[in-house]
Amino acid sequence: MRVWPLIVASAAALVSFPALSQETRTVPKDHVPPPATLDDVKWLVGQWAGEGIGGQPAYESWLPPTGGTMVGTFVQQADADTIRFTEHLYLMEEAGTLVLRLKHFNADLTGWEEKDDMLTFRLITAEPCAAYFRSLTLRCDGENGLLAAVRMKSDGSEVNELIFRFERMN
Secondary structure (H helix, E strand, O other), X not given: OOOOOOOXXXXXXXXXXXXXXXXXXXXXXXXXXXXXXXXXXXXXXXXXXXXXXXXXXXXXXXOOOEOOEEEEEEEEEEEOOEEEEEEEEEEEEEOOEEEEEEEEEXXXXXXXXXXXXXXXXXXXXXXXXXXXXEOEEEEEOOOOEEEEEEXXXXXXXXXXXXXXXXXXXX
């Protein structure tokens, strides 16, 4: 059973909603992603710890690039001793740009998305120490911080933005 609102399966569907903040961005469906490589996001590599949903502990980890892909994981705890959900992330070079794909899993490893489905976030722009994907942002937050923000939609039509702040662990 999902205790967290379902993230919108197609981030492109959010284009018609007004901006929620300045952390996440959207673009028209015909936006052409700019050229980018994993070298533009190597600053993500490492272990990150912070506060997630409801102020509970959250962690994000990124491995160094291998074969055009950086593999990441995200863990959101329900409390100090319990996992709420996890994400398995692939940040990939594709068609001369970057795309981020992810799947969610409950604490018992059952998936949120259908077996062969995943959420896909296409690059809008990459800046020094920031990558803005459609409805998802990863950017530096101070000297040793990481801000991750995602637009999501609850069971109704309300669109919100979740913001996670992490500090580098290593």
